Amino acid sequence: xxxxxxxxxxxxxxxxxxxxxxxxxxxxxxxxxxxxxxxxxxxxxxxxxxxxxxxxxxxxxxxxxxxxxxxxxxxxxxxxxxxxxxxxxxxxxxxxxxxxxxxxxxxxxxxxxxxxxxxxxxxxxxxxxxxxxxxxxxxxxxxxxxxxxxxxxxxxxxxxxxxxxxxxxxxxxxxxxxxxxxxxxxxxxx
Numbered sequence: 001x002x003x004x005x006x007x008x009x010x011x012x013x014x015x016x017x018x019x020x021x022x023x024x025x026x027x028x029x030x031x032x033x034x035x036x037x038x039x040x041x042x043x044x045x046x047x048x049x050x051x052x053x054x055x056x057x058x059x060x061x062x063x064x065x066x067x068x069x070x071x072x073x074x075x076x077x078x079x080x081x082x083x084x085x086x087x088x089x090x091x092x093x094x095x096x097x098x099x100x101x102x103x104x105x106x107x108x109x110x111x112x113x114x115x116x117x118x119x120x121x122x123x124x125x126x127x128x129x130x131x132x133x134x135x136x137x138x139x140x141x142x143x144x145x146x147x148x149x150x151x152x153x154x155x156x157x158x159x160x161x162x163x164x165x166x167x168x169x170x171x172x173x174x175x176x177x178x179x180x181x182x183x184x185x186x187x188x189x190x
Contacts (some may be wrong), residue, residue: 042165073102074102074103075102076101090114091188091189099115119175120181121173122171122172123171123172130162136161137155
């Protein structure tokens with residue numbers, strides 16, 4: 001626009017309109033509340049996010065109730081109670097028993113153990129293999145007793161025998177004169 005056109009446009013204006021425009025104040029309408037509402041929503045989001053971040057920071061170690069596992073060894077009062085847990089017969093020698101134990105694996109009773117007062121120990125479980133818990137023993141001899149192959153081992157001052165019969169793996173740890181006791185355990189059998 002050049003100066004002449006501008007001057008013509010200003011002279012064409014009515015003075016009333018100019019005075020009215022000078023007095024005009026913009027009313028704070030919807031845009032005012034929209035801005036304040038958006039700011040309040042942002043503050044709420046920041047507060048909620050901060051609360052979530054702070055809540056997770058205090059725990060370095062997990063809650064022990066979530067990671068506890070049950071005791072895998074159950075001590076029972078008698079051979080009959082042990083047999084009830086294991087669902088098979090457990091041979092027991094005629095000597096003083098110190099403890100009857102049932103070993104639990106994956107939530108199921110799998111192995112029975114009889115600890116005797118003289119330090120000897122008998123273990124039995126379904127399956128095959130060496131369940132004595134002693135690794136590194138030296139094979140002393142192998143014998144057959146009542147059709148069952150028995151392997152006798154020596155480890156330091158301990159002697160033990162392992163055998164398999166009727167689908168069960170067995171071991172007997174003893175200190176002195178355990179050969180006759182192995183024979184008795186095999187005769188009682190599971």
